[in-house]
Amino acid sequence: MTDKLKKLTDYKVGSCCEVVDYVDDKNTEEDIMAVQKIREFGFVKGAKVTIQHIAPFGSDPIAAEVRGSLIALRRIDAERIYVKDCPQKT
């Protein structure tokens, strides 16, 4: 099921997505802490994320808006987040 989900890094500037889950195939302490930190910055399950900017050199890091704040994170961390398209407003 999870391998059908896209990662945050698959989305382009201006697009909106919703956090679904986190990559957990690696289990080093570093990875666990990284995901914990990502969550504490607001990327919790169900949070709406809008990609706002991509850095000029090497397209890294990216800046995404979540919970009203603009957060910058490196691709290596953004890749830990599984997302799906934002539910369309009716």
Add this chain to the structure above:
Amino acid sequence: MTQLSILLAGSPNSGKSTLFNTLTGSKQKVANYPGVTVEKKTGRFTTPKGKEVEVLDLPGIYSLTPYSLDEEIAHKRLTNPQKDLVVAVTDATHLERSLAFVLEIKQLKKPIVLVLNMSDLAYNKRILIDVAKLQESLGVPVVQTNATHSKGVEDLVRAIDQLDLEQHQQKADSTEVKKLSPEQRFQKVDTILAKCIKKPTNAEVVSQKIDRVLLHPILGGLFFAVFIFGIFQAIFTFAEAPMNLIESSVAFVGEFVRNFIPDGFVQSFIVDGIIAGVGAVLVFLPQILILFFFIFLMESTGYMARAAFIMDKMMSLIGLQGRAFVPLLSSFACAIPGIMATRTIKNPKERLTTILIAPLMTCSARLPVYILLIGAFIPNTKIWGFINIQGLVMAGLFVFAIITAIIVAFVMRKTTLKGRKSSFIMELPAYKIPNMRHLFLNLWHRTKNFIKKAGGFIMWVSITLWFLSTFPQPPQDWDQPAINYSIAGRVGHFIEPVFEPLGFDWRISTGLIPGFAAREVMVSALATVFALDDTLGEEQQTKTLTEKLQSTWSLGTGLALLVWYIFAPQCLATFVVAKKETGGWKWPIFMFTYMFALAYIGAFITYQVVQMF
């Protein structure tokens, strides 16, 4: 006279430092937490009711989970059973995030006062906060402040005054608080926000509009390049006049003293020892002031985060991160303020690496020596019709230094300073109009610190070096340069064999000793060694010196000395500042050692290779 201890906790962009400044004014002290390079800011103020309050401004953090040294220190202090009042400072325009942090702090069983800072901004953005409901939902007193004005902080001081600490401590002790996950915390925050806050949908328009340019893939990069170039230029050019002013003032005072005190040891001690020593410290001030002005400006407007964002990828290729860029760039003007500027880098290993390679950036003090040596040993001709070889060599020296710095950083990060790349997650705060008064207050504190800590030491060493270069004085019939008779001269001759393989003669090895104090001193040291008439003007001295260099030294020696100068650790102030910023002599000594090794090897190879032709 009741003593009260307050811990100021909050995220880096909550305006906590401004609040701290407003509360404590000039009564603040900056030190280091024992053993680490994190700043400890304490201050005090007295409430209208006469309570004496001591405030500790904790490092700005986003959560209590210790990912970084800052968070560890804050966590440690907050869990300390000491009786404190925690003043949780939040940005009223961004409570979605800051309230989560407050919920975390509630678990610590210390009485809390919640401060909704920047409430004027919130009002302007039409964010309506029901303070009473918020107080009820959270169970802690809530105060709205505008930290930029002392009036805006009066309510907080009054609230602190009226607080019955015992009662609140009891309440905190008896409240059961479960440890929540981030998801649960944010859920709780959302519930509270729904009850207490009305926020119009797009409150951040201005900031977003600015970012559309400043974070634009092309325009943003362009603006950044121009801005950084501007800072660099500013340090270079605007510092020049004040520096010349300081130098001529020092010389003026020296002359003045010379007229009052007769020739002799006392006069020399005061003029060439003390006054010159003080001058050696003061001369760095203009560059420090200018650089820090721009750094504080970038931090307080919120642009610093964007700069780090843009530069992060390039920096991470060598094991550093975005924030290393400003200190390294400033080191091209002078490594002293550059090293001081590494405080913005949180990861200790990355900060250390940055400090270690900062002196390799070709600083402005090296230029007089480069110009002298290039003028003497590199032909003033053009290749391919328009490229001047001398200019080419100069540029080459710059580039060579940068490449070496990159290699050193890369190696350091893979070996001794190996560490996991810090997770670079950072908030890009909304742009703010900076409070200039606070900016200059901070500038004043930073400068005062520098003069106090580094100044004393530099002055004493300058005096010592003067002593070594002057005594003992030669007898009347001495026909060699006076410096040969002094301790420095004798040491210079003694260590000459060490430098022989590099093609250095006794003149260079003697000149290196006073030249250790500061790089540009080497030129006047050489002038002394060649016993130049010191009544000649500077330009005439340089011309004569150039001729003497050409006639005394081979091309190999000249080029070897040039290469030596790229790397050589010849700036006392750098080590003093490095010691202060790293909290000990271990790293400055390491810095000295590796730079000396690079200089020696580089000069050796250069000399031997040139000698072969």
